Amino acid sequence: MKKYFLLMLIGLLGCIHSVKACTIFSCSRGGEVFAAANEDDMTPFTRVWYNPSTTDRYASVCFGAPDMQVAAAMNEHGLFFDYAAANYDLSKLNLTNPYPGDIMWEVLGKCKTVKEAIVLLKKYDYISYSQVLLADKEGNSILINPKGITEKSGDFQVNSNCNMINGKLSCRRPEIANEMLSGSKENNVEFLKKILDKTHQEGELNTLYSTICDLKNGIIYVYLFHDYNTVYTIDLKSELKKGYRIENLADHFPTSFAYESFSKNNSLYLKESIFQEMKDKGTDATIDYYIAESKKTAPKNEKLNSALLEVALQLIKYSWNEHNSGSAWGYWFSKPEGYDIKRYKDNRLTYAEKILTYLSANENKDLKLRNFMYEISGFVNLVQGNTKTGKEFYAKSISKPEEVYPVTLTRGTEIMKRLNK
Structure with missing residues (x-):
């Protein structure tokens, strides 16, 4: 038990928004606005939970690991965010004014648009090791990391966390996403699903689930364990009417031998x-x-x-x-x-x-x-x-x-x- 608990504590120290190696992007063209993501990690048992609105927070749906940290979320106004882990050395940055809680959780509950979020974000230093993509139904998106905010130029933006080695990306995932988005004028679920399929991961590090969020219409298409033939569709407005609840994401999918085998090997x-x-x-x-x-x-x-x-x-x-x-x-x-x-x-x-x-x-x-x-x-x-x-x-x-x-x-x-x- 001692050995196990020490591993749990080590995980705690590095787990804050530490989705391991995700591919996330937004795309606004042809009157449609989407955000999509592959969530890559080593811990299955993803939770999805629904949060009704309160007097001081907008309603939302969240995805995350069993520790109930938010890995990705979307609120009732179509504001979406998703984290990719990064390797910033916070000790080398002059970060003196952090938000006292989780700044992106505050954004989710208090903002309707990227424009509103920027006003809040610029008041504080972003002190997470992760980089987050924030997108809204108006077609705006930004990347946020400890070094600042990067606004989208063009009709798409990619957030991925491949490391730089000798000045070059150590993997092809963001490059593939950029190539496919820039090489086409399409913007629909089938096209975005192809990008997710081309950038998913298998092995010790797996794409646990994938999402395509229709930010204008509040519809989320979810795929489990890089199986892009089976979809669970969330109509956010309808689901939020059912009240607060936590669900196991895998319960919404047919039994999968590959996912079950992967899960049984987890601690x-x-x-x-x-x-x-x-x-x-x-x-x-x-x-x-x-x-x-x-x-x-x-x-x-x-x-x-x-x-x-x-x-x-x-x-x-x-x-x-x-x-x-x-x-x-x-x-x-x-x-x-x-x-x-x-x-x-x-x-x-x-x-x-x-x-x-x-x-x-x-x-x-x-x-x-x-x-x-x-x-x-x-x-x-x-x-x-x-x-x-x-x-x-x-x-x-x-x-x-x-x-x-x-x-x-x-x-x-x-x-x-x-x-x-």
């Missing part, structure tokens, strides 16, 4: 299987069953305990997402706004605490891991209004700094400072 597969059992057999019964299984096999079943910890964290992420308009769990990523604890009741938090209580009580070897679980139990109690208990967990989690993960020490110290004011 999150057991956790995802447990969540499927929760749907089929109920959360209480499923959690009780797996805790009982852990007791039978303890202390050998490292894999199951790691999966149970992931289940607890996923329940918290789901809960936070629903009660915070679809946003990622800012606390998990140590973002400033993440320390502003919002109080609410949610059964998923109760289930998460049950798992954490069991795991922490049975973790006597890895003290750092146990203190991490105390920290998360503290967070769960604070959210549910149990301030005294939450404070006790936090105090316990950081009482011996030499036995604490750095991220737990940072977050725990900040929370205690706020609780002691």
Whole structure:
């Protein structure tokens, strides 16, 4: 469990908007406006979630990994964005005025057009390692990275994250997309699908899913695991009327042997299987069953305990997402706004605490891991209004700094400072 958790923490440090190697482009010609993307990564189990409008946010649909970070999104006004990972050295850039949260999440909720977004973006430094393409239904698009904003010239714009080696791109994906877009006057789903097919990836790094967004009409065409013959169509206006929800993207597609094989080899597969059992057999019964299984096999079943910890964290992420308009769990990523604890009741938090209580009580070897679980139990109690208990967990989690993960020490110290004011 210790080895697994260390890998999880390493992933956390580099996972903020770290879609690995995507190909993204916008195209406006012939009266049609589209944005399209191949989302390439090594972690399957993509989520799609729908966020109704609130008094201060526009409605939207988001795509992302199980950590509930937004990889791509589109709001009710046809404003779209999608990230491609990049390798900017932020320490060499004079970035002194960052937005205190996720600037693109703010753009999605508050802006209708690229023009409106530029006004907001120019107030702050963009401090993500990624480059993002932002496009609207009027046909405008921009690329945003820590070095600034590049507006579209012509009728298309490509965002891809191939590295430069000796002054040349190390892969052909952006070149192929540019060649096909500049070599044709077409602008329709079938043509854009051909570009996605020509630029998709297979192997250890795979095109997990692809989207073609009709920004004028609010229609999204989705393809799973580089299969461009099977489409799931989202009518955003109709879907948003159904209310908030989180879905597994793969559930909207027929069974695929290639996708199933890829998924089963992923470290999150057991956790995802447990969540499927929760749907089929109920959360209480499923959690009780797996805790009982852990007791039978303890202390050998490292894999199951790691999966149970992931289940607890996923329940918290789901809960936070629903009660915070679809946003990622800012606390998990140590973002400033993440320390502003919002109080609410949610059964998923109760289930998460049950798992954490069991795991922490049975973790006597890895003290750092146990203190991490105390920290998360503290967070769960604070959210549910149990301030005294939450404070006790936090105090316990950081009482011996030499036995604490750095991220737990940072977050725990900040929370205690706020609780002691």
